Amino acid sequence: MATSRDAVRQRFLRVREAPEATRRADFKGYRRKLVIRVDNELMAELQLLKVVSGENKNAFCVRVLKARVVEALKQEKEKHDPSDWQVLIRVAREGRG
Numbered sequence: 001m002a003t004s005r006d007a008v009r010q011r012f013l014r015v016r017e018a019p020e021a022t023r024r025a026d027f028k029g030y031r032r033k034l035v036i037r038v039d040n041e042l043m044a045e046l047q048l049l050k051v052v053s054g055e056n057k058n059a060f061c062v063r064v065l066k067a068r069v070v071e072a073l074k075q076e077k078e079k080h081d082p083s084d085w086q087v088l089i090r091v092a093r094e095g096r097g
Helices: 004-017 040-053 057-078 082-093
Strands: none
Touching (some): 040 057
């Protein structure tokens, strides 16, 4: 009869021998999820844009949002002293803002 130590060894042996998961070819790294609630009209317009342009709705929103965030941060940065800006960055990264 196997001891509990042997049982644990066997369990971890199976885990170690498990094949590594393969990533999708289009893997872009680990990303965070952001849920945005939009009205029906905007959702319909995004769907239409997807149909006519072929661009994924999520990819479109990320591209547009990224450009706007960069622009907005540039404007906000101009309003603050450089040392204050570094503090604001640290506060935001720590999730205290």
